[in-house]
Amino acid sequence: MQAQTCDTSLDKVDYSLLSPAEQEKILRLQQDILTAVARGGDPVEIVNEVCKLEEHLLPNSVASVMLMDAESKHLNVFAAPNVPAAGIEQLNGLVPGPGAGSCGNVLYRREPVFVGNTLTDPRWQDLRHLAQNFNICACWSMPIYSGGQDKIIGTFALSSFENRMPSPFHRKLLEIGASIVGIVLERSKALEHLRIFETALEGSEEGFMMTDANQRIILVNPAFTRHTGYSAEETLGKKPAFLASGQHDTEFYRSMWESLDNLGHWHGEIYNRRKNGEVFPEWLSISAVKDKHDKLTHYIGIFSDISDQKTAEAKIQFLSTHDALTGLTNRQQFRDRVDFALSLNEHSHTPLALLSIDVDHFKLLNESLGHYTGDAVLHELANRLQSCVPDTSQLSRPGGDEFLMALTDVSDTNQLTRTLMQILEKTAQPINIGGQSLNLSCSIGVAIFPDDGKDFETLLKNADAAMYHAKDAGRNTYRFFTQHMNDRVNEHMRVAHSMPAALENNEFVLHYQPQFDLRSGKLIGAEALIRWNDPREGLVPPGRFIPIAEQSGFILKLGEWVLQEACQQAVKWQKAGLPPMLMAVNLSALQFRRGDIAELVARVLKQSGLMPELLELEITESVLMHDSEFMLEQIQCLKKIGVTLAIDDFGTGYSSLAYLKKFKVDRLKIDQSFVRDMTTDPDDAAIVSAVIQMAHALNLRTIAEGVENLELLQLLRDYQCQEAQGFYFTKPLPAEVFFANYRQPNHTAG
Ligand code: C2E
Ligand code: MG
Ligand code: MG
Secondary structure (H helix, E strand, O other): OHHHHOOOOOOOOOHHHOOHHHHHHHHHHHHHHHHHHHHOOOHHHHHHHHHHHHHHHOOOEEEEEEEEOOOOOOEEEEEOOOOOHHHHHHHOOEOOOOOOHHHHHHHHHOOOEEEOOOOOOHHHHHHHHHHHHHOOOEEEEEEEEEOOOOEEEEEEEEEEOOOOOOOHHHHHHHHHHHHHHHHHHHHHHHHHHHHHHHHHHHHOOOEEEEEEOOOOEEEEOHHHHHHHOOOHHHHOOOOHHHHEOOOOOHHHHHHHHHHHHHHOEEEEEEEEEOOOOOEEEEEEEEEEEEOOOOOEEEEEEEEEEOHHHHHHHHHHHHHHHEOOOOOOEOHHHHHHHHHHHHHHHHHHOOOEEEEEEEEOOHHHHHHHHOHHHHHHHHHHHHHHHHOOOOOHHHEEEEEOOEEEEEEOOOOOHHHHHHHHHHHHHHHHOOEEEOOEEEOOOEEEEEEEEOOOOOOHHHHHHHHHHHHHHHHHOOOOOEEEOOHHHHHHHHHHHHHHHHHHHHHHOOOEEEEEEEEEEOOOOEEEEEEEEEEEEEOOOEEEOHHHOHHHHHHHOOHHHHHHHHHHHHHHHHHHHHHHOOOOOEEEEEOOHHHHHOOOHHHHHHHHHHHHOOOHHHEEEEEEHHHHHOOHHHHHHHHHHHHHHOOEEEEEEEOOOOOOHHHHHHOOOOEEEEOHHHHHOOOOOHHHHHHHHHHHHHHHHOOOEEEEOOOOOHHHHHHHHHOOOOEEOOOOOOOOEEHHHHHHHHOOOOOEOO
């Protein structure tokens, strides 16, 4: 029993205890085993191979591997290539315990167990029949560990058909067998995990991407391709930044990396770009993977495409702030916008109008034609109202047949009136629904910030009150909350409506203001200025009707009349003995915009017989600025006729020297606002002086308008202004008065 004397300590066997021949055998064994492992394949096959190699080195023995069932804690045979099936059957289900043989004791004692004589050793007490049946005399068993020395998952045993204890060489065989089998099983488990992992990734709805430590992508799943449009080949090796949408700033990425570096993970909403260019929102979760030395090895990113969710959210958001029928903002949303506009207007003191618009007799329509028609009508009205304002946020349908409109800047009453008229006109046009033509109208109430209220609620209450006044007044009209505004707008409407008849009735007259040369004091021209001789009101100044005529388009007719009248008058005066002089006529931008101004002028000159060089057309700077190519064409035609051109109210617009040259202007009329304050405001004086010098340099004549006193006149002379007109000389005069005053030849201003 030589073997029994050998070292049975449980420490690992030192190679120095082995003879050179034994060491050689061990190395060969390891190489053979590694080759088997490297060939890969089924773990049972590999372990069988290991058993056979071991048996080869211990003649008269069989090797076996038993693994513990995780649930029952019983041992079952995993591999035992040379144990008969009957033996395996009897071994299976072995319950670890003090008498459960070498393998049962390994689990029981948690240490290697070497039994030299199975028939006498108490550790084999329960398995003696097995030892006898299969002639097992000795049995040495080693624990197989999983992941370190903590967890024993099974045993590697060499059973011998003779009584013996293991030599250091034998123990080395056992150690190698147990450890290699442990590794093989571990690896197969890992492979299994990887397989499961891969299967999970394949079928996953979520996009998956794995990068190495340098952020180079090394793995993506099919969902990644589905979401981004990029195939694995197009992706691998790239950095995830190639998906960036450009929608996030550097701060966003900085905080993402900070979280990854410090916490090891980051999650959040991010916008990336698909291959087709589309930007899409995703919910992304990134983890930094580290090895056991805390060294970063990988990043794993998992994301879900949340476009649909976002669309749904946006839809919910839209529905919560809008009216489902018309798509207009609801009351709350509208109120928020108005509040915001009010806060802005409060600083700038800009008036804002809140309109309460109610469809007339809508209830009747709804009841007689049904709700379907009612809805269709409201939908159409919403579209028509929308076309009256530039911005969708200005209109709301708080409910029923009621609409609210906000006009954020109504400093221009004319503009406001026009919008009101537009609303009435558009809603009064027949609506066609299901082959049926419906005629509707609406009543509008208007409240103005700040006069009629400083907050939304007050403005709304007052707009509603005004709307009821409009209903009382017979519907299809508007009313302002305050009488003052009603008067102003009514006046606008009255003027607009009565001008055509006034023209027919010869109620318009021209007055003429003389213009003088400042050096000689000679009368050199007259500016024709229109007035309305209203039978009820008396003489109405042009400021009260010209802007309205410009808005309604009536200025075209009126302007033509002015031109005819002024030219005829000039010829009449000449014939009556006044010296030839310029007749200056004011033109509106609209007269230019129509594109036939040159034809009109030529015709009028011909009809009247006035020499073209005696007609001067006054235009404002804005005419030149607006669509300058088109205007240039018009002006070139006029210049061809031979008329002269003056820029009226010069200094109030933004025309440049280049424009003046380009348009071949003859005269600049320095605006009266500069002239008036010249003696008190050094800035104005400087402007006038500069305009005059500039005009000299460009070979343009200058005329100062609005000269009211001698002091101004002297100053203008000092500045070398050539011509002037103004109350100092005289107010605009009726033709006969003008004639009477200036009939003496060589009349001078004195
Ligand atoms: P405008 O062409 O700049 O005419 C000069 C205005 O200044 C005239 O006012 C004139 O009466 C006034 N004025 C003249 N001298 C003095 C003065 O010393 N002090 C003051 N404070 N004012 C003076 P008016 O006649 O009320 O005309 C106002 C504006 O109406 C004109 O300004 C012109 O732009 C427009 N307008 C007048 N007639 C016509 C016309 O026939 N067609 C067009 N399109 N516009 C016209
Ligand atoms: Mg003028
Ligand atoms: Mg002027």
